[in-house]
Amino acid sequence: MSDFGTTVVGPDPLAPWRSPLxxxxxxxxxxxxxxxxxxxxxxxxxxxxxxxxxxxxxxxSNTLMFVTDTRSxxxxxxxxxxxxxxxxxxxxxxxxxxxxxxxxxxxxxxxxWGLIQARQHRWEALSAASRQSFYWPPPGDLRAExxxxxxxxxxxxxxxPPPTFGLVLLQPDWVDHLELRGNPQTRTQYQRQSDGGWQVxxxxx
Numbered sequence: 001m002s003d004f005g006t007t008v009v010g011p012d013p014l015a016p017w018r019s020p021l022x023x024x025x026x027x028x029x030x031x032x033x034x035x036x037x038x039x040x041x042x043x044x045x046x047x048x049x050x051x052x053x054x055x056x057x058x059x060x061s062n063t064l065m066f067v068t069d070t071r072s073x074x075x076x077x078x079x080x081x082x083x084x085x086x087x088x089x090x091x092x093x094x095x096x097x098x099x100x101x102x103x104x105x106x107x108x109x110x111x112x113w114g115l116i117q118a119r120q121h122r123w124e125a126l127s128a129a130s131r132q133s134f135y136w137p138p139p140g141d142l143r144a145e146x147x148x149x150x151x152x153x154x155x156x157x158x159x160x161p162p163p164t165f166g167l168v169l170l171q172p173d174w175v176d177h178l179e180l181r182g183n184p185q186t187r188t189q190y191q192r193q194s195d196g197g198w199q200v201x202x203x204x205x
Contacts, residue, residue, distance in 0.1 A: 028092040
């Protein structure tokens with residue numbers, strides 16, 4: 001996979017942490033919140049955190065996908081070269097994943113064809129209710145009493161995503177998996193190597 005700074009991504013060998021993460025997603029699938037994950041970034045040197053929804057993996061790679069409104073405050077934290085860390089807790093199986101790596105923001109201005117397609121497919125996969133929010137007034141602005149949130153059905157039915165719709169990609173290069181069940185607990189770390197392989201280490205919980 002090419003570096004995110006070039007906004008070029010492609011297939012990766014399946015990382016060893018993908019199997020335990022996939023197993024956790026499957027075993028917690030009855031709980032809708034199992035796809036909610038906290039994404040932390042830096043904003044002017046200060047930590048910034050928010051909950052995002054996992055939207056799958058990008059095109060056969062180990063890169064995780066999320067969506068965002070390009071007018072939201074978090075976009076300022078996602079400039080080229082940005083890094084982030086996810087913290088993901090599964091309540092049913094009592095395990096936590098932390099995944100850190102480079103972030104790419106895919107917008108209407110992106111020129112890489114594969115990323116354009118990924119953004120398009122994510123838009124098509126959204127429900128009508130989720131699409132509506134990208135036509136609302138800018139998030140974070142003061143809300144007036146006459147603010148209009150009713151969006152015509154024909155507006156959200158269009159197949160082309162609006163400029164406000166962005167796709168966020170995070171390419172992990174470090175993963176920490178903590179299983180809280182058992183005594184002692186089990187903790188495994190995964191570190192991506194320069195050749196694209198992964199070092200796997202059992203560490204103290």
